[in-house]
Amino acid sequence: MSLKKGLEDGIPIALGYFSVSIAFGLMAVQCGCTWIEALLISFTNLTSAGQFAGVTVIAGMGSYIEMAVTQLVINSRYALMGIALSQKTDSKFHGLWRAVLGFAITDEIFAVAIGHDSEIGRRYFAGLAFFPIIGWSAGTLCGSVLGNIMPDIVTNALGIALYGMFIAVVVPKAKENVHVLIVVCIAVAVSSALYYIPIFSVISSGFSIILCAVAASVAGAILFPVDEKEAE
Amino acid sequence: MDFLRFLPYLFIMAGVTYLIRVIPFLLINKKIENKFINSFLYYIPYTVLASMTFPAILYATGNIISAAFGFLTAIFISFKGNGLLPVAIGACASVLISELIMTIF
Numbered sequence: 546m547s548l549k550k551g552l553e554d555g556i557p558i559a560l561g562y563f564s565v566s567i568a569f570g571l572m573a574v575q576c577g578c579t580w581i582e583a584l585l586i587s588f589t590n591l592t593s594a595g596q597f598a599g600v601t602v603i604a605g606m607g608s609y610i611e612m613a614v615t616q617l618v619i620n621s622r623y624a625l626m627g628i629a630l631s632q633k634t635d636s637k638f639h640g641l642w643r644a645v646l647g648f649a650i651t652d653e654i655f656a657v658a659i660g661h662d663s664e665i666g667r668r669y670f671a672g673l674a675f676f677p678i679i680g681w682s683a684g685t686l687c688g689s690v691l692g693n694i695m696p697d698i699v700t701n702a703l704g705i706a707l708y709g710m711f712i713a714v715v716v717p718k719a720k721e722n723v724h725v726l727i728v729v730c731i732a733v734a735v736s737s738a739l740y741y742i743p744i745f746s747v748i749s750s751g752f753s754i755i756l757c758a759v760a761a762s763v764a765g766a767i768l769f770p771v772d773e774k775e776a777e
Numbered sequence: 778m779d780f781l782r783f784l785p786y787l788f789i790m791a792g793v794t795y796l797i798r799v800i801p802f803l804l805i806n807k808k809i810e811n812k813f814i815n816s817f818l819y820y821i822p823y824t825v826l827a828s829m830t831f832p833a834i835l836y837a838t839g840n841i842i843s844a845a846f847g848f849l850t851a852i853f854i855s856f857k858g859n860g861l862l863p864v865a866i867g868a869c870a871s872v873l874i875s876e877l878i879m880t881i882f
Contacts, residue, residue, distance in 0.1 A: 557862070558861075560862060561860075561861040561862040561865065564862065564865055564866065565861075565865055577778045578778060578783070579778070579780075581780075582778070582780070582783050582787070585787055586787060586790065586791075589787065589790075589791035589795075590790055590791050590794050591794075592794060594825060594826060594829055595790070595794055596790070597829065598829065599786070599790045602786070603778070603783070603786050609785060609786070609789055612786055612789045612790060612793075613789050613793050616789070616790055616793040616794050616797070617793055617797065618821075618825070619825050619829075620793070620794050620797045620798070621797060621818070621821055622818070622821050622822040622825065623794075623797050623798045624797050624798070624800070624801040624818070625801075625818045625819075625821070625822075626798075627797075627798055627799070627800075627801040627802030627803075627805070628801045628802070628805050628809065630802060631801070631802050631805055631806055632806075640803075643799065643802050643803045644799055644803055647795075647798045647799035647802040647803065648795055648798060648799065650798045650802065652822070653861065697839065698839070698873065698876050698877065698880070699873070701838040701839040701843065701872060701873075701876060702838065702847075702869040702870070702872040702873040702876070703869055704837040704838050704872075705834065705837050705838055705844065705847040705848075705851070705868045705869060705872050706865045706866075706868065706869050707837075708829075708830050708833070708834040708837055708847075708848070708851065708868070709847070709851045709864045709865035709866075709867070709868035709869070710861055710864070710865050711826040711827075711829060711830045712826075712830060712848075712851040712852060712855055712864060712868070713851070713855045713859075713860060713861045713864035713865065714822065714823075714826055714861075715823050715826050715827055715830070716852055716855035716856055717855060717858070718823060719823070720856060725820070725823055728820050728823065728824060729823050729824065729827040731824075732823075732824040732827040732828045733827050733828065733830075733831045735828065736827070736828040736831055736832065737831065737832050740832050740833075741832070753828070754825065754828050754829055757824065757827075757828030758821060758824040758825040758828050759824075761820065761824040761827075761828070762817045762818075762820040762821050762824045763817060765816065765817070765819075765820040765824070766813050766814075766816035766817040766819075766820065767813075769816070770812050770813070770816045771812075771815060771816040771819045771820075
């Protein structure tokens with residue numbers, strides 16, 4: 546597959562990223578970041594959930610350990626995707642190419658790349674990543690710069706866009722796999738308990754996400770171990 | 778915030794995220810055999826996103842009612858089999874419309 550095919554496949558992802566990262570730019574500014582800082586975060590991280598939690602840690606002036614552990618847990622899914630991708634790349638896609646292009650492993654780019662029947666080449670993958678990186682950065686810039694002049698009702702509406710993206714990843718899987726549905730419900734229950742029970746208010750939101758995700762995933766791994774076929 | 782206080786956060790965020798992506802991609806070529814670890818990793822994306830979304834989504838807009846409408850709309854649209862963009866736009870539109878209606882009445 547060619548560079549051109551990759552560029553084409555990246556356009557819909559880039560459009561989605563642009564709209565969602567406007568919301569991230571807004572949120573980053575609300576958390577106390579300048580527009581340059583928001584843009585730098587998006588350009589160097591290229592991830593929704595991790596950045597979203599990251600600016601929360603920054604806003605709360607959390608410790609560096611909290612930041613590192615938050616990113617490690619939230620983004621650990623990329624390790625799994627990297628392993629899956631490594632099984633499917635062609636022989637030229639190795640070494641330095643993986644070190645450079647591995648930066649662009651995201652939920653959507655991974656999903657599109659792994660969805661093809663043929664092997665994944667470095668040219669195709671580079672093309673696929675190009676527009677999403679630009680879209681994610683440009684949307685962040687727009688959100689952080691225009692955030693102040695947008696009416697409240699518009700910024701309120703955009704505030705839900707990131708969560709919409711998360712829901713778009715979880716719901717289809719929970720619909721087809723009842724084990725995922727149960728594990729997701731456990732995560733939501735733990736998360737609600739930590740949020741609403743006053744005694745847990747000492748736990749920061751970053752660590753709260755870690756606790757919920759690890760607890761629910763351990764429960765899932767014990768109750769419903771996954772077969773190799775199911776994982777693919 | 779002050780740029781010099783921001784930089785260490787940026788460095789840690791970007792560095793950890795990059796290493797998580799690249800180290801396994803670069804080094805692991807064999808399949809992981811441990812069933813518990815595989816299962817844990819399988820559930821992680823969904824549990825992370827779910828616990829980030831709820832209940833935080835209820836406080837992501839101007840008020841809890843419009844947020845609840847946006848939340849239900851997003852679930853409905855993605856349940857119907859739509860992807861990232863329609864779900865995100867649908868949730869935003871739902872919040873916008875419900876807040877407009879509440880402003881009028």
